[in-house]
Amino acid sequence: MLRDAADALETAYDVIVAGAGTGGCVVAGRLAAAGFSVLLVEAGPPDSAEPAIADAGAWAGLLGGAYDWGYAYAPAPEVAGRAIAIPRGRVLGGSSSINAMLWNRGHPSDYDGWAAAGATGWDFAAVLPYFKRAEDWEGGPTPLRGAGGPLRIETPRDPHPVASALIAAAAERGMPVLADANGPDNAGAALANLNKRGARRWSVVDGYIRPLAGHPKLRVLTGATVLDLLISGAVCSGLRLGLEGGIATVRARQEVVLTLGAIGTPALLMRSGIGDPADLARLGIPARQALPGVGQNLQDHPLLMGINFSARAPLGPVRDNGGGAQLNWRSRPGLRAPDLHAFVVQGPHAGPEIAATADLSGPVFAVSPGLMGSTSVGSLRLQSAEPDGPITLRPNFLAEPADRAALAGAIDTILDLADTAAFRDLGAVPLTPARRLNRSEADAFVARACSTFFHSCGTCAMGTGPAAVVDPALNLHGVAGLRLADASVIPTIPTGNTQAAVVMIAERAADLIRNAAG
Structure with a gap:
């Protein structure tokens, strides 16, 4: 077959x-x-x-x-x-x-x-x-969840220390901790829902x-x-x-x-x-x-890779999908749904432009935010009639000022986590960026760090x-x-x-x- x-x-x-x-x-x-x-x-x-x-x-x-x-x-x-x-x-x-x-x-x-x-x-x-x-x-099975279907969905059974720290830090900052990321409301921190069975995709x-x-x-x-x-x-x-x-x-x-x-x-x-x-x-x-x-x-979610922290000591081998926890929140009051999302990375997470600004060797982890409520819209255009011909893809990331402002604000939200007991227990010190940024600096960081969630x-x-x-x-x-x-x-x-x-x-x-x- x-x-x-x-x-x-x-x-x-x-x-x-x-x-x-x-x-x-x-x-x-x-x-x-x-x-x-x-x-x-x-x-x-x-x-x-x-x-x-x-x-x-x-x-x-x-x-x-x-x-x-x-x-x-x-x-x-x-x-x-x-x-x-x-x-x-x-x-x-x-x-x-x-x-x-x-x-x-x-x-x-x-x-x-x-x-x-x-x-x-x-x-x-x-x-x-x-x-x-x-x-x-x-x-x-629950009123919102199915069981017995084709796709196995699990949360981490033994969360990585970074995943556990994100959830504890969110709670310290007064954010909800969710029993299920796919529950009636997704605002707050939760263990990730993953399509895996044990260690297998x-x-x-x-x-x-x-x-x-x-x-x-x-x-x-x-x-x-x-x-x-x-x-x-x-x-x-x-x-x-x-x-x-x-x-x-x-x-x-x-x-x-x-x-x-x-x-x-x-x-x-x-x-x-x-x-x-x-x-x-x-x-x-x-x-x-x-x-x-x-x-x-054409739509996609822009992602910042990434906001990296050094840790006091090695954090152990990679578990689950290399992440394991997430956080959703609103960039401003009155939004119908959380528009910002962040996930943990059990190691460094940075493109070459950001990686060149700091030493990301040794015990390093990241919390990478992105904009799930993005409003910028783009297009796809053929450059050839041939089946394998080139295609120009323009998502117009950050074309809307509101998108840039939301991502700039997300940097501070993630840096705020460093001031929690959960992150202090890891010895977390911000590396990229290494300090708070003014708005001009934040806009420049967003432009250089912007990537994609792969959600075309x-x-x-x-x-x-x-x-x-x-x-x-x-x-x-x-x-x-x-x-x-x-x-x-x-x-x-x-x-x-x-x-x-x-x-x-x-x-x-x-x-x-x-x-x-x-």
């Missing part, structure tokens, strides 16, 4: 799922188990090709390597003219095979905001059953694909590049695939589902003639369907307005037989890590496809 050759590839399947990442594995696994014949296509290799993928503590070493697409955000003056790497998994399981395994839904009001923005029927009450369906939560492959090994309805094809969509009139009937040694055409009896992610999905649509006609003409691509929203609305989304937004790309049933506007089920359809970025939201979207997509088939 988990084969990478094109042997015995059939000419047609009930459903073809393009992209075996977080969304694709969920859709394919659910539909195959329901009796649909499914072809799941992935450009990268099987996840078993690299043992480090299964090691929950080894994920950082996978970034920028052979299992990463190697994308980067374009340099911009707001981030001191730097390109910012944006890791995306090029392997079975996609980014769920190389990410930090965090399972955060964000605030319930995020999804009420989706519904208000035109994604009718995607309010929190409507999507909660799909979050719960996916979960095998260590604490068992528990990806969507583990949850949705491996249990179907040998299943006659599921065909997994790795090492296959989607070249373009087969579209006749206003109907998508299949895909053209690039395989080692040739090209194959496969057709879908019912529908094609794109799950190539917030970068790959809009890129394929545009190369297939779906997008802004004027922009397509720039590359000599004939327009098949005018959808100017394709590639627009929104480039084929769901809705009903003129900029929407898919309708609330995830069907592409104007083309029958084509549905999207990945981070690209997110209309507004949630205030949490996007993995959980993508799994929820894909769970619901599988239901929508089953219902459409009768």
Whole structure:
């Protein structure tokens, strides 16, 4: 079942799922188990090709390597003219095979905001059953949590000293300590929810694909590049695939589902003639369907890497995912949800510009803040019509003054932790920055330290307005037989890590496809 050759590839399947990442594995696994014949296509290799993928503590070493697409955000003056790497998994399981395994839904009001923005029927009450369906939560079922689902979710059983210190320090500063980071409110400190089982990563492959090994309805094809969509009139009937040694055409009896992610999905649509006609003409691509929203609305969460501290003594080996605890808070009163988030790193966390300002050798740890309520919006633009051609990604990090101000204020919040007994017990001394910064200095630090949480989304937004790309049933506007089920359809970025939201979207997509088939 988990084969990478094109042997015995059939000419047609009930459903073809393009992209075996977080969304694709969920859709394919659910539909195959329901009796649909499914072809799941992935450009990268099987996840078993690299043992480090299964090691929950080894994920950082996978970034920028052979299992990463190697994308980067374009340099911009707001981030001191730097390109910012944006890791995306090029392997079975996609980014769920190389990410930090965090399972955060964000605030319930995020999804009420989706519904208000035109994604009718995607309010929190409507999507909660799909979050719960996916979960095998260590604490068992509750009104907000699911158990027995495909994805194992655990908190650290023996938290690293830095993780414990963050929670104790937050309590000293008068912040809530949460029993569950995915409870009714996410404001406060909590142990991280992680997709792992013990020391092993528990990806969507583990949850949705491996249990179907040998299943006659599921065909997994790795090492296959989607070249373009087969579209006749206003109907998508299949895909053209690039395989080692040739090209194959496969057709879908019912529908094609794109799950190539917030970068790959809009890129394929545009190369297939779906997008802004004027922009397509720039590359000599004939327009098949005018959808100017394709590639627009790019959103991500900016991250500061990082605020580093020296410790009095070595803190022990890496545990869990190298972090283990998090903190959410509001940058100013009156916000509907916490807009700032920080996590611990069991070692130094800094890009080269920040690392050059201090000695980060020896016992060092970090608390890295980021903006989950970011309002800056960017775009994706093709530079070539070729399937492997370059793409320009502009998230417009820090373009909005409110985003810069919130991150500048977050520096002081993290430095405040050094004045707590919990951090004094570690002998914590700030290194980057080594002291309080005035606003001008803080703005400069934010620009040089700004990176990404790897939460690209929104480039084929769901809705009903003129900029929407898919309708609330995830069907592409104007083309029958084509549905999207990945981070690209997110209309507004949630205030949490996007993995959980993508799994929820894909769970619901599988239901929508089953219902459409009768």
